[in-house]
Amino acid sequence: xxxxxxxxxxxxxxxxxxxxxxxxxxxxxxxxxxxxxxxxxxxxxxxxxxxxxxxxxxxxxxxxxxxxxxxxxxxxxxxxxxxxxxxxxxxxxxxxxxxxxxxxxxxxxxxxxxxxxxxxxxxxxxxxxxxxxxxxxxxxxxxxxxxxxxxxxxxxxxxxxxxxxxxxxxxxxxxxxxxxxxxxxxxxxxxxxxxxxxxxxxxxxxxxxxxxxxxxxxxxxxxxxxxxxxxxxxxxxxxxxxxxxxxxxxxxxxxxxxxxxxxxxxxxxxxxxxxxxxxxxxxxxxxxxxxxxxxxxxxxxxxxxxxxxxxxxxxxxxxxxxxxxxxxxxxxxxxxxxx
Numbered sequence: 001x002x003x004x005x006x007x008x009x010x011x012x013x014x015x016x017x018x019x020x021x022x023x024x025x026x027x028x029x030x031x032x033x034x035x036x037x038x039x040x041x042x043x044x045x046x047x048x049x050x051x052x053x054x055x056x057x058x059x060x061x062x063x064x065x066x067x068x069x070x071x072x073x074x075x076x077x078x079x080x081x082x083x084x085x086x087x088x089x090x091x092x093x094x095x096x097x098x099x100x101x102x103x104x105x106x107x108x109x110x111x112x113x114x115x116x117x118x119x120x121x122x123x124x125x126x127x128x129x130x131x132x133x134x135x136x137x138x139x140x141x142x143x144x145x146x147x148x149x150x151x152x153x154x155x156x157x158x159x160x161x162x163x164x165x166x167x168x169x170x171x172x173x174x175x176x177x178x179x180x181x182x183x184x185x186x187x188x189x190x191x192x193x194x195x196x197x198x199x200x201x202x203x204x205x206x207x208x209x210x211x212x213x214x215x216x217x218x219x220x221x222x223x224x225x226x227x228x229x230x231x232x233x234x235x236x237x238x239x240x241x242x243x244x245x246x247x248x249x250x251x252x253x254x255x256x257x258x259x260x261x262x263x264x265x266x267x268x269x270x271x272x273x274x275x276x277x278x279x280x281x282x283x284x285x286x287x288x289x290x291x292x293x294x295x296x297x298x299x300x301x302x303x304x305x306x307x308x309x310x311x312x313x314x315x316x317x318x319x320x321x322x323x324x325x326x327x328x329x330x331x332x333x334x335x336x337x338x339x
Contacts, residue, residue, distance in 0.1 A: 042077070042101065049132040051121035055108035056133060059085065060098035065166075065332070066142035067099045068130070070150030072172070073243050074206040076108050077101030079229050080147060084312040089320035096332070100142070102133060104149075106238030113196070113237050120241035123149070123249040127156035134164065143327070147171040147312070148209075148283070149246045155269075159253065162270040167330050169323055171276045171311055172283040175252040175290035186247040193240035198231055206230060214280040215308030222313060254293050263295075274300045274326050278307030278314065300326075 042057035057077050071080035081101055084090065104126060106114045114120070121129065130153075134142070143166050144154035151173035158165040178186065185205050192199040207216060207223060216223050257266035273294060277287040284303065291301040302322055307314045 047133050047136045049129045051125050051129040052105045052118070054105065054129060054133055055103040055111075056137075057101040057103075058098065058137070059101070060094055062098050062137065064096060064098045066137075066139045067097045068133075068139070068142045068144055068154070069099060069101045070144070070146040070153050071101075071103065071107070072148030072150055072210065073246055074210065074230055074234060074239060075147075076103050076233065078109055079226070079233060080150075081312070084316055084319070087316040087320065089317055093320070093324065093327070097143075100133070100137060100139070102130065104153075104242050106235060107242055109233050111235050111238055113235055114241060118241075120245050123153060123245055124156055126245070127153045127160065130154075130157050131161070131164075140164075141166045143330070144168045144170070145323075146173070148173075149242070152246075152249060152252070155252055155273075158269055158271060158273075159267070165271050167271050167326070168269070168273040169276070169326055170273065171319075172281055172287060172309055173275055173290055174283060174286040175254065175293055176286065177249060177251045178247040183247050186243050190240040190243040190247075193236040193243070196236050198234070198236055202236075203227065203230065208282060210309050212278070212280045212282040212308035215278075215310070215314065219308075219314070222310070226310075252290075252293075256293050256295060268295050269298065272298045272300075272326075272330060274302065274322070276302045276304065276311060276319065276322065278309055278311045279303050279305045280307060281309040281311070283309060 042059045044055065044057045046053045047056050055077075069077065069081055071077055081099075085094065085099070105121065106112075133139075141164055144158065146152070146154040146168070148171070151168075151170035152175075154165075154168060155170060155173060155175070158168055189202040189205045192202050207227060210226065211219070211223055253267045254269065255266050257263045257268070275287050275291055275294075277284045281287075287301065291299065304311050304315050304318050304322075307318075311319055
């Protein structure tokens with residue numbers, strides 16, 4: 001057999017997938033002061049809005065097109081998106097966009113307990129609170145990437161501010177109001193969380209909400225990592241406020257209308273939208289229902305196999321590929337994943 005020599009091969013180290021926030025002065029390997037290539041760190045700042053202070057973490061050159069993310073309940077920009085951003089296939093995407101991670105009021109790591117006199121904003125008010133964020137960073141339009149409650153918030157913003165949103169990539173998005181079952185479990189969970197501690201009931205419900213039953217049974221390591229993260233990084237009282245705001249949400253005002261004349265005035269998204277859900281996600285039926293209310297001309301629904309509710313962590317390669325193709329469909333240049 002002839003010897004084969006590989007030439008012009010660039011070795012790229014995979015970044016560590018951690019739920020601990022990577023700070024600018026934090027060594028990424030024990031007993032070292034050096035960092036690994038490919039690891040991305042965010043610049044964080046607080047933005048004052050009419051609904052309170054929103055903690056925003058930016059990643060990339062602000063002169064580039066914007067991607068705005070929003071997290072689900074029980075998570076923040078670190079636990080929801082840091083591992084996904086450090087996934088190797090995301091590197092080419094991050095070179096071409098600037099990502100703005102928005103945290104709901106009081107949900108960022110290390111957040112102080114909100115005053116009991118503070119009136120937590122509704123989901124619609126949180127959505128409108130994105131406007132001052134866009135103005136602060138000089139963002140004219142953006143691509144939205146949201147998960148769960150964050151997907152619902154971005155969807156509401158797009159409906160009320162269609163000229164600000166280029167496209168939406170939504171994971172486990174729900175378009176309906178909370179049903180009785182969801183309302184009950186979320187209400188009991190928030191009741192315990194208001195006692196300023198995460199009880200077994202709240203923990204089990206949040207893990208089911210994020211992963212689903214099958215992933216909880218099969219992927220113990222991932223579930224354990226998230227369990228530890230929730231116990232140490234979230235403020236229980238603040239989370240209870242966010243949960244109560246989410247369960248009081250109204251249904252999205254969208255309607256699929258096939259009649260050409262009625263379609264002109266029917267409430268609907270004006271931008272391209274992609275719905276994503278795992279095959280074992282506890283929210284897959286809700287995403288199917290939402291897809292049935294969207295205009296098929298500018299919407300796509302995608303089910304990722306062998307995956308529960310946490311698709312960004314369970315199947316990051318498939319999500320990266322889907323996002324790449326989605327962005328190319330918007331007219332952005334081809335993104336080569338082999339760089």
